[in-house]
Amino acid sequence: MLRDDRPIFQQIADQLADGVLAGAYPPGSPVPSTNELAAFHRINPATVGKGMTLLVDRGVLEKRRGLGMYVTAGARERLLEDRRAAFARGFIAPMLAEAASLGLGVTEVHRIIDQEVEP
Numbered sequence: 001m002l003r004d005d006r007p008i009f010q011q012i013a014d015q016l017a018d019g020v021l022a023g024a025y026p027p028g029s030p031v032p033s034t035n036e037l038a039a040f041h042r043i044n045p046a047t048v049g050k051g052m053t054l055l056v057d058r059g060v061l062e063k064r065r066g067l068g069m070y071v072t073a074g075a076r077e078r079l080l081e082d083r084r085a086a087f088a089r090g091f092i093a094p095m096l097a098e099a100a101s102l103g104l105g106v107t108e109v110h111r112i113i114d115q116e117v118e119p
Contacts, residue, residue, distance in 0.1 A: 002041055012037060012051030020060060020075050021083075027073045031061065034069075058082070 002011045019025045034052060038045040052069055055061040060075040099109045 002043075008041075008043055009047050009050035009054070012041070012048050013054040016051070016055060017060060017079050020071055021079055023076075025071045027071050027075060029071050030067070031069050031071065 034045045034048045037048045061069045062072050
């Protein structure tokens with residue numbers, strides 16, 4: 001459900017994006033309507049619409065007049081690319097900055113990661 005500190009419209013967008021990534025909404029398929037999502041989450045339809053607009057702007061959803069919102073071709077790939085970039089910014093860059101402050105080079109970081117991954 002919607003329970004974190006991010007704006008609700010962002011949570012709606014992320015929830016739909018998660019569905020696309022998981023294959024629940026394959027390319028060309030419709031996503032639940034604004035009114036369906038608003039009723040399910042007990043929120044204003046305009047809030048849902050704002051979340052869906054984020055995905056339209058990112059090329060994940062497309063509006064089909066009179067039919068609703070549909071997943072675009074290549075949506076999953078776009079989302080994966082975005083999430084990989086966010087992973088690099090949010091986790092890898094800070095990890096490398098901390099490693100540098102500890103005097104660790106990239107080779108040493110690789111070795112440490114390899115040790116953690118191996119059983």
